[in-house]
Each structure stands twice: as structure tokens, then as C-alpha cells.
Amino acid sequence: MRLAFMGTPDFAVPALSALHAAGHEIAAVYSQPPRPAGRGQAVRPSPVHNAAEALGLPVRVPTRLRTNVAEHEFFRSLELDAAVVAAYGLILPGAMLQAPRRGCLNIHASLLPRWRGAAPIQAAILAGDSESGVTIMQMDEGLDTGAMLLSEHIALTDRTTATSLHDDLAAMGARLVISALTDPSIAPHPQPEDGVTYAARLTREDGRVAWDHDAAAIDRQIRAMTPWPGSFTTLDGVVLKIGAAEMGTAEAPADIPAGTVLDTALAIACGRGTLRITRIQRPGRGMMDADAFLRGQAVPIGTRLGT
Structure with missing residues (x-):
């Protein structure tokens, strides 16, 4: 399958690696631009950027997408079967969401519709939830409102940390997105209308x-x-x-x-x-x-x- 991958932090790297190992053709990897990091504030590429280059994949780092018509046209020219998005950090406009033949799939680190938004891993622990998980979602123009393809649960304990949960969900998401792309029996279904919560960006x-x-x-x-x-x-x-x-x-x-x-x-x-x-x-x-x-x-x- 011909894909684009869109992600930035460590959470997204296992999914990129899994898609590449599964033999999918990754036509482009999108990530946020290199930024200052660490004590010396040296400008560094994102973890996904580094991983993509190590795999020999082309990387694009636009600073914005919403009004970037040239990028919309390039994305359309890739003639993708699908795009996979994992913690990318930029909002995809409708022109890009609609370009791939099968649309854009998002690996979201929560059991939707609980904890839509920017920090679902931390929100689940803060709230004392008994479980978390990953949802593979068909993206639309809302905030994590798209139809769901797959989800899987994981129990939370009184010792679960954001670090341990992050790593577990990253591995889970990598496995689930392969199934979502390749299993023809999986069909999207709407999110429940009840139980919607939002996880704000952390400061x-x-x-x-x-x-x-x-x-x-x-x-x-x-x-x-x-x-x-x-x-x-x-x-x-x-x-x-x-x-x-x-x-x-x-x-x-x-x-x-x-x-x-x-x-x-x-x-x-x-x-x-x-x-x-x-x-x-x-x-x-x-x-x-x-x-x-x-x-x-x-x-x-x-x-x-x-x-």
C-alpha cells in the first residue's frame, strides 16, 4: 500500500518502523520542523525525522498546513492509498484529509471518545482511570471526532506512569494500524455520543x-x-x-x-x-x-x- 506517514515525537516511531517493516511503500514522511532542544538549545530534528532518515525515507517539514496550497497540491500528487497520522502536531486541512484514496488514519492514545485532544496519556492517569488504550480512527475535520476502526484496552495500575503507558501504547498503536490497513473485514463505526472528555495541552x-x-x-x-x-x-x-x-x-x-x-x-x-x-x-x-x-x-x- 502506498502511504504517507505523519508524526513527530517518540510515540510515533514504532508505527513508522512497523509500516516500513511490513513492506508498505512510504512515499513521504511528514514531521514538524527541527527545533532547539536540550541544555544547549541546539536545533535538532524530531524523533520521527531521525527515524525516517535512518530508513532512507524522504522527509517533509512544513511549518504550517492549513493555508499551504502548495503542500496540499504536493500531497495530492503523491497518489496515496492512505496516510497514517500519529501525534503529528499540525492540523490537517480538508484538502489533505480527502486526498488519499482511503483517507487518513490516526493512531490516538486513548479509548475514544474519552480523552480527545492533546494529552490523553497524562489525562487518563490524572483522572484515576482504570484503563486506557489506543483507537485507530478515520480522521475528519473535527478534534478526534472521526469514526473508529479498531481499539484495544490496557489496564492502569496505581504504579502506571506516563512513561510506561506511553511506551505500551506506542507499541500497541503500531500493531493495530497494520491491522486497520490490511484487514478488509474492519469497517469504521461512529464514536459513541456519550462519555466525551477532552485532554488539554500540558504546560x-x-x-x-x-x-x-x-x-x-x-x-x-x-x-x-x-x-x-x-x-x-x-x-x-x-x-x-x-x-x-x-x-x-x-x-x-x-x-x-x-x-x-x-x-x-x-x-x-x-x-x-x-x-x-x-x-x-x-x-x-x-x-x-x-x-x-x-x-x-x-x-x-x-x-x-x-x-
């Missing part, structure tokens, strides 16, 4: 821990925000990233303010319950176990975090 501020929240909610936040934007708090005005935590087994005394350090192993009073920080990072250092952090940083009992 750095979404990682700020509010210690007056429930300990279980803070634990979900820490797991959902790993690795980006990362959860953080402050100690004497210094920003500390929290890499991992575990739920405490007891309530803090009622007269202890939220954010108070309760013992010498970084148990913290929350609005309800307690949370023990197990991985933490100070500025200019790597993420480390809490005991290693405490050997170089005194945090007396009674210290308030986040103030």
Missing part, C-alpha cells in the same frame, strides 16, 4: 504540586507528569523536581499544615493523607533516590514545602 505549571490536595491525587500527578513537564515543589525558594513517590499509610495530625515534612525520610503531609517522596532532583543535579538527596541536603522535620 509547565501543570507539574506544580499543591500539597493541600489529596495524597492520592498528588501521587497521580507525579506519575502523569513524568517525564514532562515534571512535578515540582519548592524548598526555601529552590525548585525541586519530584520523580517518584509512594502513598503513606497514616493521616498527618490535624494541626499539621499541608506540605509539612513529617519524618527524616521525606514523608509529607497532604490535604488528606500523606505521601513519601522517593525520587527527587535539585537544580543542576540528576534525579536521585531520596536517601541520597538527604545525605547532601538537610530537610528538618517541620519544614514546609511549596511555600
Whole structure:
């Protein structure tokens, strides 16, 4: 099958690799343009861009698509059977959605219609959902509103992180999209009208821990925000990233303010319950176990975090 592939981050790389390995003819790979990244802010191609070049595939990096008539015409000239889209990051206009013979298929990291939008992996963990999954969707001009071809579920646990779920769903999406393209018995069906939710794009501020929240909610936040934007708090005005935590087994005394350090192993009073920080990072250092952090940083009992 003659395809275009459109994706940008690590999530999309397994699907590109699977389509290539399955023998599909990938006429073009679209990705977002190279951008500054890392401490030195060197301009770097996206993970999909790098993967495509390693496979010897042509890459296109338009900065915009909606009004880019020249790109619409080029896309049409490819005479595609289908396009596969995975976390591309640019909205496809109708002229491009309609160009391939079988349209454009999207690998979406949620069980639609729950968690349409930009950050479905993090949203599922934040909400305490019991499951997540991947939906292969026939794209239309709405926000993740198209008809569904395939979906598959995965259970979430109280230790699932955005990193682990991302990797599981990326592999799942790569497998499912091959079936969606090659199995003639699979037919699209409309999304349910009930149960629609939206996952907003994340900002750095979404990682700020509010210690007056429930300990279980803070634990979900820490797991959902790993690795980006990362959860953080402050100690004497210094920003500390929290890499991992575990739920405490007891309530803090009622007269202890939220954010108070309760013992010498970084148990913290929350609005309800307690949370023990197990991985933490100070500025200019790597993420480390809490005991290693405490050997170089005194945090007396009674210290308030986040103030």
C-alpha cells in the first residue's frame, strides 16, 4: 500500500518502523520542523525525522498546513492509498484529509471518545482511570471526532506512569494500524455520543504540586507528569523536581499544615493523607533516590514545602 506517514515525537516511531517493516511503500514522511532542544538549545530534528532518515525515507517539514496550497497540491500528487497520522502536531486541512484514496488514519492514545485532544496519556492517569488504550480512527475535520476502526484496552495500575503507558501504547498503536490497513473485514463505526472528555495541552505549571490536595491525587500527578513537564515543589525558594513517590499509610495530625515534612525520610503531609517522596532532583543535579538527596541536603522535620 502506498502511504504517507505523519508524526513527530517518540510515540510515533514504532508505527513508522512497523509500516516500513511490513513492506508498505512510504512515499513521504511528514514531521514538524527541527527545533532547539536540550541544555544547549541546539536545533535538532524530531524523533520521527531521525527515524525516517535512518530508513532512507524522504522527509517533509512544513511549518504550517492549513493555508499551504502548495503542500496540499504536493500531497495530492503523491497518489496515496492512505496516510497514517500519529501525534503529528499540525492540523490537517480538508484538502489533505480527502486526498488519499482511503483517507487518513490516526493512531490516538486513548479509548475514544474519552480523552480527545492533546494529552490523553497524562489525562487518563490524572483522572484515576482504570484503563486506557489506543483507537485507530478515520480522521475528519473535527478534534478526534472521526469514526473508529479498531481499539484495544490496557489496564492502569496505581504504579502506571506516563512513561510506561506511553511506551505500551506506542507499541500497541503500531500493531493495530497494520491491522486497520490490511484487514478488509474492519469497517469504521461512529464514536459513541456519550462519555466525551477532552485532554488539554500540558504546560509547565501543570507539574506544580499543591500539597493541600489529596495524597492520592498528588501521587497521580507525579506519575502523569513524568517525564514532562515534571512535578515540582519548592524548598526555601529552590525548585525541586519530584520523580517518584509512594502513598503513606497514616493521616498527618490535624494541626499539621499541608506540605509539612513529617519524618527524616521525606514523608509529607497532604490535604488528606500523606505521601513519601522517593525520587527527587535539585537544580543542576540528576534525579536521585531520596536517601541520597538527604545525605547532601538537610530537610528538618517541620519544614514546609511549596511555600
